[in-house]
Amino acid sequence: MEEDYYKILGIEKSASKEDIKKAYRRLAMQYHPDRNKEDPDAAEKFKQISKAYSILIDDKKRRDYDAFGSTKFRQKYSEEDIFRGSNIEDILRDLGFGSFGSSIFDDFFSFRDRFYTPKGRDFYSDIYISLEEAARGVSKLSPFYIIEGSVKKIRRLNVKIPKGIKSGNTLRLEGEGERIDKGVPGDLYIMVYINQHPIFERKDNDLYMKKNIKFSQAILGTKIDVQTLEGKILHTKVPPGIEDGKKLRFRGYGMPGLNSNQKGDLYVELHIDVPALNNYEKSKLKELAKELRGKI
Numbered sequence: 001m002e003e004d005y006y007k008i009l010g011i012e013k014s015a016s017k018e019d020i021k022k023a024y025r026r027l028a029m030q031y032h033p034d035r036n037k038e039d040p041d042a043a044e045k046f047k048q049i050s051k052a053y054s055i056l057i058d059d060k061k062r063r064d065y066d067a068f069g070s071t072k073f074r075q076k077y078s079e080e081d082i083f084r085g086s087n088i089e090d091i092l093r094d095l096g097f098g099s100f101g102s103s104i105f106d107d108f109f110s111f112r113d114r115f116y117t118p119k120g121r122d123f124y125s126d127i128y129i130s131l132e133e134a135a136r137g138v139s140k141l142s143p144f145y146i147i148e149g150s151v152k153k154i155r156r157l158n159v160k161i162p163k164g165i166k167s168g169n170t171l172r173l174e175g176e177g178e179r180i181d182k183g184v185p186g187d188l189y190i191m192v193y194i195n196q197h198p199i200f201e202r203k204d205n206d207l208y209m210k211k212n213i214k215f216s217q218a219i220l221g222t223k224i225d226v227q228t229l230e231g232k233i234l235h236t237k238v239p240p241g242i243e244d245g246k247k248l249r250f251r252g253y254g255m256p257g258l259n260s261n262q263k264g265d266l267y268v269e270l271h272i273d274v275p276a277l278n279n280y281e282k283s284k285l286k287e288l289a290k291e292l293r294g295k296i
Helices: 005-009 017-031 040-056 059-076 079-083 088-094 111-116 131-136 215-220 279-291
Strands: 123-129 138-148 151-161 170-173 188-194 201-203 206-214 222-227 233-238 247-250 266-273
Touching (some): 017 040, 040 059
């Protein structure tokens, strides 16, 4: 479920850092558990505004959230990552909370346990798929090397790759990293690469391909068959007098968006084959050119 962190803090998307701090201070005073001991919902609300603040006050996290939305953001950042480096405890201390030796990290978030629990190392690996697999989504049983203690082992995981994924996108498999005693396992990050296709080139969600036609077909017009990435044959007319490099557009025959049924378009770029002529054929073409007054 998507979360709107700007809305949680009650600010605009264009809010400055000072606006973010002011909004958090105001809401922290309103929802801090110490001031709402009889209201069980306040604690959850306080957690939400603290998370929103920690994300939006950090330039990199804010850029990633703005670019990808909360669902993909949470795939990249753990709870520990979100709160790491934030100055929430300092703000709350300035507001008068935690002044009796207790810390908000202990009292509410259990930060001591959650943040400082040892965590295994994250592992990183690559996986290669075809353009067809990227278009329909695929599950692959793939081997990955991991380190357990000082031993290098191989682990095979079934990796579910969503349709519409782009080359360079990263998948996070939570808990599939290093496993350690008395701690939480790390994560496995898989960089997905799409192999170059012999026919199609992908640009965003559009596909491009090239097709040659004869010189006579370009002049007189013709019919051609175009095969889509899914293998469907499209029949289309090429109008007379088409120019070299002209693109024909087929709506909805490109790549799907990530986890979406909305597809891009297919563009077919036509190139005109200029034939190699013998002397007799050249003389005939010259005669024809004269008759057509240099049009060819």
